[in-house]
Amino acid sequence: MFFGAHVSAAGGISNAIDRIEAIGGDAVQVFTQSPRMWKPTAHNEEELERFRGRRKEAKVEAVLCHALYLVDLASRDRDIRKKSLVALRATMETAREIEADAVVFHVGSHQGYGFKDALRTVTPALASLLELTTDRLWLCMENTAGAGGTIGRDVAELAAICAALGGHRRLGVCLDSCHWWASGVDVTDGEAVDAAIREVDEQMGLERLRCLHVNDAAVALGANRDRHEVVARGLIGDGLATFLGHPTFRDLPAVLETWPEEGLTTKDIDELRRLHRLGKRRAAARSKRSLQSD
Ligand SMILES: [Zn+2]
Ligand SMILES: [Zn+2]
Numbered sequence: 001m002f003f004g005a006h007v008s009a010a011g012g013i014s015n016a017i018d019r020i021e022a023i024g025g026d027a028v029q030v031f032t033q034s035p036r037m038w039k040p041t042a043h044n045e046e047e048l049e050r051f052r053g054r055r056k057e058a059k060v061e062a063v064l065c066h067a068l069y070l071v072d073l074a075s076r077d078r079d080i081r082k083k084s085l086v087a088l089r090a091t092m093e094t095a096r097e098i099e100a101d102a103v104v105f106h107v108g109s110h111q112g113y114g115f116k117d118a119l120r121t122v123t124p125a126l127a128s129l130l131e132l133t134t135d136r137l138w139l140c141m142e143n144t145a146g147a148g149g150t151i152g153r154d155v156a157e158l159a160a161i162c163a164a165l166g167g168h169r170r171l172g173v174c175l176d177s178c179h180w181w182a183s184g185v186d187v188t189d190g191e192a193v194d195a196a197i198r199e200v201d202e203q204m205g206l207e208r209l210r211c212l213h214v215n216d217a218a219v220a221l222g223a224n225r226d227r228h229e230v231v232a233r234g235l236i237g238d239g240l241a242t243f244l245g246h247p248t249f250r251d252l253p254a255v256l257e258t259w260p261e262e263g264l265t266t267k268d269i270d271e272l273r274r275l276h277r278l279g280k281r282r283a284a285a286r287s288k289r290s291l292q293s294d
Contacts, residue, residue, distance in 0.1 A: 002027035014050035021058040027253035032094035040090040062253030067105035074108035092132040110149040133170035140172040145182035145226040159203035176213035184222040188239025228258040245279015
């Protein structure tokens with residue numbers, strides 16, 4: 001498993017590698033442009049080349065690009081849909097140039113007009129984006145906390161999108177621990193995580209799980225609100241170990257998206273690794289118990 005964080009790309013996208021290296025991560029997530037503006041960032045050739053070179057030197061195993069927050073492929077506003085598609089295309093293109101492994105994005109919100117209609121709206125856009133994937137670069141939908149009409153509140157919605165796209169083999173999923181918790185999956189409970197993973201397996205296949213966002217939550221289980229908290233300081237607390245240590249997630253990159261006010265340090269990445277070790281011990285104890293009871 002690889003551990004890292006979302007870091008700033010300020011001053012040039014290759015700086016993200018320096019920043020993750022400085023805190024001891026071997027996975028990184030970046031925005032390829034400002035997340036609150038439609039206008040794409042033009043990256044110059046030297047920056048892109050430096051990114052690729054520095055990544056090798058720093059032994060960063062996984063690179064994720066997060067699309068901007070404004071993206072909403074399900075919007076009823078045609079202009080927003082168009083801008084969303086243009087922005088996602090630009091993100092995919094930069095992601096290809098920096099040899100990223102995934103572009104992670106939020107599908108959007110149907111704002112009450114219903115998932116079924118939204119599915120018809122988002123499918124052609126997603127099909128055109130999937131043409132930009134490569135053997136290396138996947139397009140990954142992120143699960144949502146389930147607020148309002150956000151798409152991806154449960155496995156069934158994500159699976160329906162996969163099915164509408166003919167089960168495209170490079171359409172993946174990024175699981176966010178805070179969103180899972182807020183949408184009603186008790187990530188602190190091994191059996192609940194087992195059951196949720198079984199659903200993923202049955203409805204779309206485990207190979208679609210490509211990356212994890214590791215965030216604690218400031219809201220209660222099932223609250224359907226997206227409020228992150230710094231790892232181990234929220235309502236999930238040490239229970240995050242159960243999520244992180246689940247054997248299904250063994251080979252995935254896991255990145256932090258929420259950091260303390262003083263900024264990220266090596267301590268934050270070490271904390272992830274500690275929780276992972278604790279989770280692995282819990283998982284081993286659980287499988288031993290279930291063997292004994294069989
Ligand atoms: Zn996330
Ligand atoms: Zn969130």
